[in-house]
Amino acid sequence: MDLFASDLDNTLIYSYKRDIGTDTVCAEVYEGRQVSFMTKRSRELLEKVNQTMHFVPVTTRSVQQYERIRFGDTWSPRLALAANGGVLLRDGVSDPDWYKASCDLIAPAEPALQQAEAVLEHDPNRTLDVRRVDGLFVFTKSADVPRTLACLRDALDLTHVELFENGVKVYVVPRVLNKGTGVRRLREWFPEARVFAAGDSLFDLPLLAAADTAFCPDALDYTGQPGQTVVTVSPQDGIFSDVVLGRLTANIDG
Structure with missing residues (x-):
């Protein structure tokens, strides 16, 4: 089974300050306030992706911040990388061996x-x-x-x-604690899997570089690695998450 390793903020979920239209669903509640949202289309597509691939959130958020996010009503990712890849959550529980290896690394x-x-x-x-x-x-x-x-x-x-x-x-x-290092470490568990990645910021460049196929905004100006497929998305294409997940599910269906 392939992997979809994705950044979260401004890639799959968006702050309440960001205009992503009105057809949205809350993805995060903090101190009683709805602070992050997904489009309904992205939420539906992400559930489909999760059924056919290993969906792995990869975020700079702390574990506590990550735990506030809700991707769906009936499911959550089996694997997630928090703290820029330094913490691996397996069914919501931090893997102690992974964390020790991260501490040794840094x-x-x-x-x-x-x-x-x-x-x-x-x-x-x-x-x-x-x-x-x-x-x-x-x-x-x-x-x-x-x-x-x-x-x-x-x-x-x-x-x-x-x-x-x-x-x-x-x-x-x-320097060694980045999203790309985290994905490469995780990839050792799935040696036959293709890795699809999505990200929108400088923090995500190592993540994108670790993938076979990378999705990013054209404004990020990511040129890719030898042999890698890079799919750029412009604002005219639509909401970034909708476009990425739409193209990813089309790849699955194809």
Whole structure:
């Protein structure tokens, strides 16, 4: 059975702030508020995909954040990669061997992660507490992201970590802890499977590179790997999730 490894936010589910039309269904509730949605078409297509492939969510979200998502009324993915691939959930339970291997993998980055935490604790632009997401990478928010990133670059040895930003969010992540590494590790369990992947952001480039077929927005400007099929989607094609899942199910039916 093939794998569909997909990012979540802005790939399959969308913030309430994003206009994806009115034919939607709630995908996430936080503190009593509906905060994320899917289109009804995507929800129906995703259930079909899950019946014919291993659907594996691959997200930078923490385990706690991932657990808020509901993909359907009667099913949930058997496998999921949270914390940028560092945590494998099997039927909703963290695999301890996978997590230990992840911790061993990122061990060389630990001094830089601790230094990043110290720098961010004293950053006057920080607007959120400094968090170690599932023990694997550092996260916070900043009122002046460029200045916060500049402080981190000045203070850190970036040999083993890299910096990311997404809006007001700031991440310090071990270089070896990425979605592509997670998918390659998981792929060892399914050596005969083809891997289809979908993602929309810079965080997803390693994920896309680890797939046989990669779906991405044309704005991401991902050019692909040798021998890989890349399917780009433009805004004129429709909602990204609808287009990706529609083409994926057409591939299944074909």
